[in-house]
Amino acid sequence: MSKKENRFVTSYEQKTFSTEIEILVDKETGVNYLFHQFGNGGGLTVLVDREGRPIITTVFPEEE
Numbered sequence: 001m002s003k004k005e006n007r008f009v010t011s012y013e014q015k016t017f018s019t020e021i022e023i024l025v026d027k028e029t030g031v032n033y034l035f036h037q038f039g040n041g042g043g044l045t046v047l048v049d050r051e052g053r054p055i056i057t058t059v060f061p062e063e064e
Contacts (some may be wrong), residue, residue: 008033011057023047030056 012023020037032047032055047055
């Protein structure tokens with residue numbers, strides 16, 4: 001992967017006036033992350049299934 005390519009792709013986003021929720025997918029590992037921002041605060045965490053294993057996306061859409 002060249003340095004000019006983005007490593008993460010947004011697979012879902014939901015935005016309101018002061019809140020932003022996004023699911024980001026790491027194109028190298030397939031791991032899904034949840035990003036949540038409210039006002040000036042925010043956080044990022046790995047999405048997991050019921051057994052606590054990271055959610056992995058194996059198929060990526062073509063670059064836009």
